[in-house]
Amino acid sequence: MSGACGPNHRSQTSGVDVVVVGGGIAGASAAAYLSANGMSVVMLEKQEHYADIVRGEWIAPWGLREAQVLGVEDAFGVGGAWEIREWTQWDETVDPAEAETVDMTRFVPGVGGPMSFPHHTVCELMAEQAAANGATVVMGAQRTHVTKGVAPVVTYTKDGEAHELRPRFVIGATGRGCTIGRQIGVSMATSVHHWGGGVRVSGLDDWPMDVQAMGTEDDKMFMVFPQGDGHARLYINFPTENKDRYRGQEGLTRFIADFELASLPDRGKSVYAAAVPVGPLKVWPSVAMFPEQPIVTDGVALVGDEAGNADTVLGTGLSCSLRDTRTVCDILLGGDDWSPAAFEPYLDERRFRMHRLHFGAGIIAKLHCEFGPDAAERRRKARVLMADNFAAQVTGLLNMVPPEEVPDFGFSEFFAERLFRETV
Numbered sequence: 264m265s266g267a268c269g270p271n272h273r274s275q276t277s278g279v280d281v282v283v284v285g286g287g288i289a290g291a292s293a294a295a296y297l298s299a300n301g302m303s304v305v306m307l308e309k310q311e312h313y314a315d316i317v318r319g320e321w322i323a324p325w326g327l328r329e330a331q332v333l334g335v336e337d338a339f340g341v342g343g344a345w346e347i348r349e350w351t352q353w354d355e356t357v358d359p360a361e362a363e364t365v366d367m368t369r370f371v372p373g374v375g376g377p378m379s380f381p382h383h384t385v386c387e388l389m390a391e392q393a394a395a396n397g398a399t400v401v402m403g404a405q406r407t408h409v410t411k412g413v414a415p416v417v418t419y420t421k422d423g424e425a426h427e428l429r430p431r432f433v434i435g436a437t438g439r440g441c442t443i444g445r446q447i448g449v450s451m452a453t454s455v456h457h458w459g460g461g462v463r464v465s466g467l468d469d470w471p472m473d474v475q476a477m478g479t480e481d482d483k484m485f486m487v488f489p490q491g492d493g494h495a496r497l498y499i500n501f502p503t504e505n506k507d508r509y510r511g512q513e514g515l516t517r518f519i520a521d522f523e524l525a526s527l528p529d530r531g532k533s534v535y536a537a538a539v540p541v542g543p544l545k546v547w548p549s550v551a552m553f554p555e556q557p558i559v560t561d562g563v564a565l566v567g568d569e570a571g572n573a574d575t576v577l578g579t580g581l582s583c584s585l586r587d588t589r590t591v592c593d594i595l596l597g598g599d600d601w602s603p604a605a606f607e608p609y610l611d612e613r614r615f616r617m618h619r620l621h622f623g624a625g626i627i628a629k630l631h632c633e634f635g636p637d638a639a640e641r642r643r644k645a646r647v648l649m650a651d652n653f654a655a656q657v658t659g660l661l662n663m664v665p666p667e668e669v670p671d672f673g674f675s676e677f678f679a680e681r682l683f684r685e686t687v
């Protein structure tokens with residue numbers, strides 16, 4: 264990377280248009296897009312090098328369309344993104360021979376299916392792209408502090424040396440830690456429906472690489488997202504009361520062994536008998552976060568997970584982050600008014616979008632991440648209902664097309680009430 268990355272760091276105290284704090288998917292794409300469009304940008308990322316910390320690695324077709332608009336789609340391609348074309352939904356209540364498969368390539372013209380990719384590699388490539396566009400990329404930025412205001416101030420340390428920046432605007436993109444949000448007075452309400460764990464593996468040579476799998480059995484909701492060449496990201500969602508099940512030295516072994524599933528007979532074997540972990544196993548509360556104050560204030564806007572997120576089970580956090588980036592950056596690029604009032608369209612669109620995503624995540628979590636005989640019976644009936652009436656599957660469209668393109672009826676209490684009344 265060029266600019267002030269690593270030991271070549273140099274301080275800039277004036278003439279900076281935008282400081283982006285956090286270099287994940289949201290921050291790095293913002294730095295790349297703004298710098299490609301002529302802005303003077305400094306991006307501060309706390310990691311020295313991008314590490315595999317287990318984040319989203321499956322991006323919906325509508326998120327890929329956002330990446331295209333931002334001009335960062337090559338980071339996915341070069342970073343090893345793999346198109347997944349089909350989705351098979353397994354379940355303990357269904358004979359494996361009858362598990363349905365959906366063609367995912369037909370939903371967003373010009374994009375194709377969702378992509379599965381190594382997250383940290385793609386972030387690194389986006390940061391490199393930002394640096395190549397002229398942005399100053401500071402890796403290993405520590406103790407970043409933002410003071411909001413019409414003339415915001417950003418301080419940080421790098422290699423023990425203190426720095427101060429006085430940009431026109433700050434984008435806070437530090438993820439779920441919400442560091443910048445807390446500094447500008449934004450608190451988050453949270454809710455946790457279940458827990459999840461994930462690990463990247465190789466060795467799945469017998470797994471059909473263009474097919475992703477999801478399903479529920481016993482007290483596990485499992486997912487397999489192939490990444491090509493025998494690699495895949497494996498996830499299991501499980502009950503909160505059992506949140507320590509994968510802790511300890513044997514946790515990873517237990518996690519892989521849990522793919523020995525009756526509902527996934529042959530393919531399950533190709534996971535539990537062959538998977539070789541190539542990254543850490545991470546376990547997390549599948550948390551939804553709701554900001555309690557405005558996410559835009561004088562001189563600062565929050566984007567990505569730092570601005571609030573839907574339950575991970577929905578798999579739309581990456582798409583949302585790129586949508587945030589595009590919306591906020593287009594306002595910055597569109598004129599000189601960078602006051603909070605200019606960001607009203609962002610706030611309105613995000614409120615609408617997150618309402619739909621939280622609503623959809625609630626339905627998915629209730630259907631697939633609740634366990635026991637009653638929940639299994641609910642899933643069995645839901646499958647029958649959905650097979651009979653395609654409209655009952657409307658929530659699943661959130662994984663493919665942008666929330667505003669999903670029919671309105673899917674977000675009514677009436678729809679949810681009917682869906683669950685028919686299935687209990």
Ligand SMILES: Cc1cc2nc3c(=O)[nH]c(=O)nc-3n(C[C@H](O)[C@H](O)[C@H](O)COP(=O)(O)OP(=O)(O)OC[C@H]3O[C@@H](n4cnc5c(N)ncnc54)[C@H](O)[C@@H]3O)c2cc1C
Binds near residue numbers: 404439566581
């Ligand atoms: C386990 C898991 C699985 C997921 N699966 C999916 C999925 O399949 N599909 C999907 O779409 N979404 C998924 N998500 C959600 C998705 O990963 C997030 O929505 C997305 O990564 C948010 O991007 P972000 O850039 O806002 O935040 P992050 O990815 O958290 O990036 C924040 C960046 O800021 C840096 N940072 C933090 N604090 C500071 C600081 N003080 N100073 C400087 N830098 C800082 C961090 O090092 C990091 O690089 C998943 C999330 C998790 C946790």
